[in-house]
Amino acid sequence: MTTTRFAPSPTGYIHVGNLRTALMNYLIARKAGGTFILRIDDTDQERSKQEYIDQIQRDLEWLGLTWDRIEYQSKRLDRYADAAEKLRQMGRFYEAFETPTELDLKRKKQLNMGKPPVYDRAALALSADEKAALRDQRGPGVWRFMLDQQRIDWRDGILGDISIDAASVSDPVLIRADGQVLYTLASVVDDTEMGVSNVVRGSDHVTNTATQIQIIQALGGTVPAFAHHSLLTGPQGEALSKRLGALSIKDLRAQGVEPWALLSLMARLGSADPVELQTSLEDLAAGFDITRFGAAPTKFDEKDLYPLTATYLQGLDFAAMADEIAALGVPADLAAQFWQVMRDNITTRADLAPWWALCRDGAQPVIAEDDRAFVAQAMALLPEGPFDAGTWGAWTAAVKEATGRKGKALFMPLRLALTGQASGPNMGDLMPLLQKIPGRG
Ligand code: GLU
Numbered sequence: 001m002t003t004t005r006f007a008p009s010p011t012g013y014i015h016v017g018n019l020r021t022a023l024m025n026y027l028i029a030r031k032a033g034g035t036f037i038l039r040i041d042d043t044d045q046e047r048s049k050q051e052y053i054d055q056i057q058r059d060l061e062w063l064g065l066t067w068d069r070i071e072y073q074s075k076r077l078d079r080y081a082d083a084a085e086k087l088r089q090m091g092r093f094y095e096a097f098e099t100p101t102e103l104d105l106k107r108k109k110q111l112n113m114g115k116p117p118v119y120d121r122a123a124l125a126l127s128a129d130e131k132a133a134l135r136d137q138r139g140p141g142v143w144r145f146m147l148d149q150q151r152i153d154w155r156d157g158i159l160g161d162i163s164i165d166a167a168s169v170s171d172p173v174l175i176r177a178d179g180q181v182l183y184t185l186a187s188v189v190d191d192t193e194m195g196v197s198n199v200v201r202g203s204d205h206v207t208n209t210a211t212q213i214q215i216i217q218a219l220g221g222t223v224p225a226f227a228h229h230s231l232l233t234g235p236q237g238e239a240l241s242k243r244l245g246a247l248s249i250k251d252l253r254a255q256g257v258e259p260w261a262l263l264s265l266m267a268r269l270g271s272a273d274p275v276e277l278q279t280s281l282e283d284l285a286a287g288f289d290i291t292r293f294g295a296a297p298t299k300f301d302e303k304d305l306y307p308l309t310a311t312y313l314q315g316l317d318f319a320a321m322a323d324e325i326a327a328l329g330v331p332a333d334l335a336a337q338f339w340q341v342m343r344d345n346i347t348t349r350a351d352l353a354p355w356w357a358l359c360r361d362g363a364q365p366v367i368a369e370d371d372r373a374f375v376a377q378a379m380a381l382l383p384e385g386p387f388d389a390g391t392w393g394a395w396t397a398a399v400k401e402a403t404g405r406k407g408k409a410l411f412m413p414l415r416l417a418l419t420g421q422a423s424g425p426n427m428g429d430l431m432p433l434l435q436k437i438p439g440r441g
Contacts, residue, residue, distance in 0.1 A: 045074070045180070252302070337433065
């Protein structure tokens with residue numbers, strides 16, 4: 001049974017990088033007919049906020065990435081306490097009392113001596129009395145998991161064969177001095193108890209994975225299949241981490257990016273497969289293969305979302321847009337035609353409103369000094385409305401006849417005079433939609 005999970009920490013809005021993780025896990029479950037769990041990693045009570053939990057759910061729902069189950073780590077603290085107790089009884093868990101400053105000093109010394117900055121396990125040498133004295137002085141210590149100092153190997157779904165020497169990794173702290181269970185332990189307990197079979201996450205978690213494998217084994221769980229995707233960079237290969245806040249799903253949505261544009265891009269970016277607009281999660285899942293993804297950092301350019309958004313909108317028939325177009329105030333007898341004309345001329349849905357305003361109210365005309373007389377002459381030849389599909393052709397033929405102008409010199413000043421813009425829909429198509437002509441009452 002394939003079970004995957006997306007495990008965001010609700011300490012901020014989810015962004016394109018998180019979406020990539022969510023989508024990969026979703027598609028693996030979907031393709032296998034398995035279970036997709038949304039797991040809220042909210043053990044950090046101070047930084048976790050309900051507002052973020054709500055927004056994460058709204059974002060995923062908007063994208064259609066629905067979950068079969070939702071779990072909250074904050075409701076499972078007793079499970080983590082049980083696991084901690086089990087590790088303690090096994091002798092794999094020990095209390096350590098170093099302050100952050102002391103740890104820092106140790107690290108610096110090790111680095112100076114050319115050694116890897118690995119925790120030296122000094123706490124293991126403490127007698128029960130020494131521990132009691134330290135506890136009195138400093139309060140409770142942190143709890144560290146005692147790694148078995150062997151190589152930890154796994155076959156990663158993206159990175160291939162990985163081997164990490166546990167001796168080069170510090171014994172991970174699983175419980176903080178204030179008693180807060182840390183993600184590493186919580187995640188392992190959840191993955192084991194929830195039967196998670198596949199974990200895809202960012203390559204920043206590779207070392208975590210090594211330690212988690214040992215913790216899972218210590219607790220008698222089954223190690224899931226791991227895959228670590230590369231991290232996103234900006235278009236120039238620059239670190240994206242600082243900009244990710246501006247690339248939240250929420251903001252991209254507000255900017256008019258369509259869900260299918262985001263899904264289509266993020267499901268293929270960084271893989272050997274081409275990015276094409278897809279409009280079915282089933283198709284996306286069917287064509288999804290984690291082994292097609294590369295280990296190299298993946299360049300992400302938010303600009304790529306807009307052509308996909310435009311392509312998606314172009315493909316919508318009127319029925320899909322009827323309500324939205326009616327809400328703009330487009331009269332029913334013009335609505336279908338308005339969509340027909342505009343759909344090839346918009347990047348996002350938000351572009352429809354200004355086009356309708358232009359049709360309804362008339363544009364602010366743009367007329368070059370040299371074209372004043374010409375435009376005035378042309379306007380005098382423009383018939384009374386309403387216009388039809390033949391108006392533009394007949395009018396420009398008459399203007400050509402009267403002025404001798406042709407080609408761009410004929411058409412462009414007229415377009416600018418009627419729309420105020422150098423580009424836009426075919427004028428023949430646009431004319432019948434114009435409710436008001438600049439300069440006419
Ligand atoms: N809450 C963790 C994170 O957001 C989850 C990592 C994982 O997938 O295990 O990084």
